[in-house]
Amino acid sequence: MHSCLSLAATFLALVSLATLSTAERLVGRVLIYSRTLEYRHDSIPTAIQALKEKGPSYNILFDATEDPKLFTDENLSQYDALFFLHTTGDVLNGTNLAAFQKYLDLGGNFVGVHAASACLYTTPFYGKELGAWFTYHPVLQNATVNVLDHSHPSTSMLPDRWHIQEEMYNFDSDPRKLGAIVLLSADESTYVDTAPHAQQGTPHPSAWYQERGAGIQAGGVAGRSFYTSLGHLNETWQDNLFMSHVMGGLSWAIESNTTRFSDPDAQVGSTEISNYTIAVSSTATSSTPTASATSTANSKSSGQSLSLTPFALLSSASAIALGALALLA
Numbered sequence: 001m002h003s004c005l006s007l008a009a010t011f012l013a014l015v016s017l018a019t020l021s022t023a024e025r026l027v028g029r030v031l032i033y034s035r036t037l038e039y040r041h042d043s044i045p046t047a048i049q050a051l052k053e054k055g056p057s058y059n060i061l062f063d064a065t066e067d068p069k070l071f072t073d074e075n076l077s078q079y080d081a082l083f084f085l086h087t088t089g090d091v092l093n094g095t096n097l098a099a100f101q102k103y104l105d106l107g108g109n110f111v112g113v114h115a116a117s118a119c120l121y122t123t124p125f126y127g128k129e130l131g132a133w134f135t136y137h138p139v140l141q142n143a144t145v146n147v148l149d150h151s152h153p154s155t156s157m158l159p160d161r162w163h164i165q166e167e168m169y170n171f172d173s174d175p176r177k178l179g180a181i182v183l184l185s186a187d188e189s190t191y192v193d194t195a196p197h198a199q200q201g202t203p204h205p206s207a208w209y210q211e212r213g214a215g216i217q218a219g220g221v222a223g224r225s226f227y228t229s230l231g232h233l234n235e236t237w238q239d240n241l242f243m244s245h246v247m248g249g250l251s252w253a254i255e256s257n258t259t260r261f262s263d264p265d266a267q268v269g270s271t272e273i274s275n276y277t278i279a280v281s282s283t284a285t286s287s288t289p290t291a292s293a294t295s296t297a298n299s300k301s302s303g304q305s306l307s308l309t310p311f312a313l314l315s316s317a318s319a320i321a322l323g324a325l326a327l328l329a
């Protein structure tokens with residue numbers, strides 16, 4: 001009886017000690033922009049909802065807008081990344097674009113998904129930050145993409161050959177010419193396209209990243225850029241594998257060290273403290289994409305300590321208590 005009581009006391013002490021040591025860390029703040037002046041994807045609301053649902057497990061807080069008025073120096077400077085979702089047409093005017101350019105020059109990060117390559121065709125810095133513009137796609141059909149590089153957080157969880165249902169995009173140029181690293185390539189033998197474009201280079205690029213986004217002006221601080229051409233259908237945004245791909249790319253982008261997420265001296269990025277707790281428990285293994293992406297994100301954010309959830313601490317404290325009980329018995 002006595003030993004049970006002292007075990008309970010030890011247990012409580014462990015829990016409170018551990019809870020007190022929980023450290024503050026910043027949240028990655030991301031602005032989703034989904035304005036459309038031409039084709040409008042009906043998957044936009046599904047995509048925004050899916051992204052917001054995944055946010056907490058990646059320590060990312062999303063705002064979503066279709067209002068170009070939010071493209072001001074002051075407003076953009078509070079985000080760790082801008083996320084262009086299915087944007088089509090000239091979705092920003094000269095004033096908005098100047099703020100966007102300045103954001104990139106100050107170390108801001110960029111992510112584009114699917115039709116993000118079908119906007120701002122006459123804005124050279126956008127084309128460079130993106131990597132290549134969309135030209136056309138054959139009909140929606142099943143296809144296979146090859147994972148060319150598994151070392152990136154957006155592809156580490158994907159099978160070598162990823163079977164998808166998608167509009168397989170073609171591009172007006174080869175993003176590799178700007179220094180982009182191609183992660184996914186369309187296997188043109190697995191779907192019907194009567195006129196694939198030579199100018200996009202081989203293998204056919206479908207997703208890529210730029211360690212330093214090429215959209216900055218001379219003297220600017222380059223953040224990271226990530227683009228994936230997948231994401232047409234509602235169903236795609238309800239697929240956990242696809243979400244791991246997108247969230248992996250976004251997490252990687254905000255770890256550029258060029259925004260306040262990981263560098264307090266950076267010129268742009270959020271200074272908000274995260275309300276999210278990291279789910280660290282003995283059952284979370286690196287084989288689950290969310291868990292691995294989360295731990296990657298946190299291990300790489302310098303100056304921010306890992307904070308454990310009271311729940312996870314409770315479980316480990318109970319495990320210790322149980323272990324002690326077993327020893328006593």
Ligand SMILES: *[C@@H]1O[C@H](CO)[C@@H](O)[C@H](O)[C@H]1NC(C)=O
Pocket residue numbers: 042043045046234
């Ligand atoms: C996709 O989802 C949206 C709601 O988020 C819905 O309005 C739309 O009809 C869906 N599209 C299809 C093709 O089911």
Ligand SMILES: *[C@@H]1O[C@H](CO)[C@@H](O)[C@H](O)[C@H]1NC(C)=O
Pocket residue numbers: 068069070093094095096
């Ligand atoms: C662009 O739009 C903004 C509002 O988003 C407006 O304040 C500004 O005057 C416009 N600039 C130009 C050059 O039309």
Ligand SMILES: *[C@@H]1O[C@H](CO)[C@@H](O)[C@H](O)[C@H]1NC(C)=O
Pocket residue numbers: 070075078079
């Ligand atoms: C950006 O501006 C909009 C509109 O004024 C505002 O709602 C939003 O909170 C601002 N974002 C940040 C991070 O301040």
Ligand SMILES: *[C@@H]1O[C@H](CO)[C@@H](O)[C@H](O)[C@H]1NC(C)=O
Pocket residue numbers: 142163164165
């Ligand atoms: C396309 O793939 C899906 C699974 O992703 C499958 O259910 C469907 O039957 C396939 N369609 C065709 C035409 O092969």
Ligand SMILES: *[C@@H]1O[C@H](CO)[C@@H](O)[C@H](O)[C@H]1NC(C)=O
Pocket residue numbers: 255256257302
């Ligand atoms: C970010 O900073 C950390 C700590 O200094 C460093 O290990 C990492 O390589 C940096 N990453 C980039 C992309 O510069």
Ligand SMILES: *[C@@H]1O[C@H](CO)[C@@H](O)[C@H](O)[C@H]1NC(C)=O
Pocket residue numbers: 027061272273274275
């Ligand atoms: C955290 O919670 C506080 C209080 O509810 C709220 O004001 C703040 O906006 C939240 N911050 C984030 C990053 O979610």
